[in-house]
Amino acid sequence: MNSYNPAKLEPKWQKVWQSKKIFAARENANKQKKYVLVEFPYPSGAGLHMGHLRPYVAGDVYSRYLRMRGFEVMYPIGWDAFGLPAENYAIKMGVHPSITTKKNVANAKKQMLSWGLSFDWAREINTTDPEYYKWTQWLFLQFYKKGLAYEATGLINWCPKDKTGLANEEVVDGRCERCGTEVVQKELRQWYLKITAYAEKLLAGLGQLPEWPEAVKKSQENWIGKSVGAEISFEVISAGTDKAKTNFLILHGRNGSSSSHAFPWLRKSLEAKGYKVQVPDLPNAGEPNDLEQADYVAKNCKIDENTVIVGHSFGGTVALRLLEKGVRVKKVFLLCTPFSGKFLDNKIRKSVTEACKKGFDFKRIKANASAFGLLYDTTDYVVPMQDGESFSEKLGAQLVKIKGNEPHLSGAQEPEVLGKILPSLKVFTTRPDTIYGATYMVVAPEHPVIADNQNNIENFKEVKKYVEAAKKKKEMERSAEGKAKTGVQLKGLKAVNPATGQEIPVWVADYVLWGYGTGAIMAVPAHDQRDFEFAAKYQLPVQCVVEPVENPEQELEDIRQGKKCYAGQGKVVNSDVFDGLSTAEAVGKMGEAFGRLTTQYKLRDWVFSRQRYWGEPIPLIHCEDCGVVPVPDKDLPVKLPPVKKYEPTGTGESPLAAIKKWVKTTCPKCKQVAWRETNTMPQWAGSSWYWLRYADPKNKSKFADLKKLKYWQPVDVYFGGMEHTTLHLLYSRFWNLFLYDQGLVTEKEPYKKRQPHGIVLAADGEKMSKSRGNVVDPQVIVKKHGADTLRMYEMFLGPHELMVSWNDQGVVGVRRFLDRVWQWAEELSENTKPQNTSPKAEKLLHRLVKKVGEDIEAFRFNTAISAFMEFHKEIKAEPISLGAAQSFLKLLYPFAPHLSEELYQRLGGKKMLQQEAWPEFNAALLVDNETELVVQVNGKVRGKLIVGAGEEESAVKSKALELPAVKQALVQDSVKRVIYIKGRLINLVI
């Protein structure tokens, strides 16, 4: 008899399986498909660890099981190989990351093969392979072409150690998710993916994923952070003087007049607020001349340094000519003013185009006004948005895109315009129903209203000091201080509560975040805990406008008097015509009355560029004339050039920027000299679509063939870790939803079921780490006990989704079990006399078939393994037929494939186990005809009875009453009630 020698037989079967390609997946129209996915690893120098093993083995057990159940199973694997470790190694040792990667991949693959994983290696992919990242780049360009990839300069999270920008999702507790270095804010030009455009779809999609764990869905929901409320503008005035001095000059456009468009309404609205307004009728409005009109205005209107010019369309051109002439004003608003002289409707407007062609002296213009406002209509069909962008660049002013009541902002009323031209603070609130209780306003330290009003803020020095201190505070410190709120009043500024008309103070405080909503709030101390604390500290007034409906009288009095904050729902009071409404009704009504209803998300756009070498180059070209131009499909991939130094510059430029020869290229549009984008993509890029590539990994003309995608999509089960919930899992859903909208994939949601797994801790209950010296190397276990033991113990440790502690001593339990199975089967194989399975063994086997099948489908691997052990203990001395023993091996196969395969052959199996069918169970055999029944008196166990399965209550009762223990218990009382559960128990109640 041979003894069990996994070191010998495991490599043998691994070779056979590979050579016979029994794990290859094909598009087979006659079979139902199953797509089992595990997160592909980063091939690190340290090799794969226990954390990788857990999901991979789970996926393997499941895949092998499904194949035996007759499904066409795809279980693919690949390498997420861009990333910092290889790059950092390159910096240190000068070895190209691709070499390190290749070496590490070879090693990890060896490990995977040694674990007996049934991957389809023909579909292996590698994100660093140009044939792969060609399509990552191509997909990026699809985003770009749809306006979902954009370049912007802004404060971003910057890791000083890795010297690169990070996405919001990569910052954990103010530290770099990868290296733990404290993240700083840095002003940089970056590429963004507009994931916010998909916030609603990403949220709604969660509702269509019943097989996802609640925890994962909740977490994504939190991260997206939707809140419904209203945006409301509060007019801002500077104390006393300013309002009287400011005056408005409104200039109409071509074919306009003082009585056309929204001009009469605007005049009335402004005058009602106490401003002086001039709206001249300009000469030759039909075919206007900008210079002539500017002269006319200069002669006929009163203009001083407190004048705000509002120029609509061509009126804006006239306004700029006025400044060129040397007229000094306070501010100029350009409303849909043309720049290029080209129009969206392609009509000819000769006078306008000619005026544009003259160009502008922006230096002079900028010198003659202290501020510019650019208001452009998103529904305009005449003046392109591009014109607004051009002005924005030339004037250094922010372009504000609004949606007018009529296109080209030509409605009879344009409230959005009014809101913008009056100095105002916009707030977002989820409680517009409490607006009558807004007794002060707070802006974030970064809010531009502070810099804009430098001259109007009396205590500007103090404010500036506060703002600078706040900016220095790291995120960490802000939260470490807890809820202690600080702030400074902007003295000299007042806001007007649009509901009450009252003037209220404006404060700056860092409890208001620049990154959320509008960076400004209306503070309602009576009904918001944070505002209440702040008001208490700085003695600001508290005005109760909501009363709870059900609270006891005592508390109600405190709330009414503003002594207590009440943030709940209730009845609206002290709110004029809205009194008596429920807060729920009032949210909508008051939101619409004083602003507009809108929705906010916590989700931020995804910072998509990294200033590092080892990533996919962003396939864009910067041309002086054509702007940003995508690299044509035929020129993809943009390959990483060889470099001498991998070190990031640290200035915010990627190491690629130093490769002059590579950077310099020609513009695909105009063939002039142009420059390549030197940023690379984040590591998340390659994994945002990899599961699609598996369906068609060798395709040279497409990222994946739609027919093949249709067969394989969606992923049926995706095994992976909790740590990717708001990273990879969110990002890849975003890419998939986008591709779905482009008709490039067939499913809205990529993963039908998500199966998370608990992390594997060391024996000491700590995380495995080199520094703690508690790492268990899977290869050591393979060497000592074999892969089958490793796999089974890993599964046996505990429920797949819970965290478990590896215990080296525990491994032997599984090893002993496999040893016993081996002995048992060997003895059977040597027994030449055929025998019949005993009824007991037969019954237990059928139970095992049912149990193991159910457990695998529910990913309860640990209890399936217990069942094997129990079964084996029970039957090892029973007579058993060859067929029954083979069935047992079929069940064991997904867990311990090598041992099962070997023994199956020795017991006369003809095919590979993977090609055999999963055993069926006979339901009739599962029923017991005699059962052990528990006899209880008042719920306490007093004895046991063996009775027939169908036995009636009366018969069981009389048998039960005969039991001595029952008799003893019944000495003094009589049975009042009998509860009889067939096959379970009889309970005598006395």
Added chain:
RNA sequence: GCCCAGGUGGCGGAACUGGUAUACGCUACAGACUUAAAAUCUGUCGCCCGCAAGGGAUUGAGGGUUCGAUUCCCUCCCUGGGCACCA
């Protein structure tokens, strides 16, 4: 603070839909085999009282529903994870 898991022997954990709590494995102890040890096999093994037969309490704590609760409900405590001054 909010949301989501979870809390069962010395340890990892099991228990279907409310029906014998502690399956399976580890550890420990005893025995067999051995010159001896390892390996293997057999047995014992949650707690308290008891020589034993037997009895009692017990699934984080307290309360409730029920003939019966690890399981359902309420309050609280603890551990892990997520979000966190999100207006």
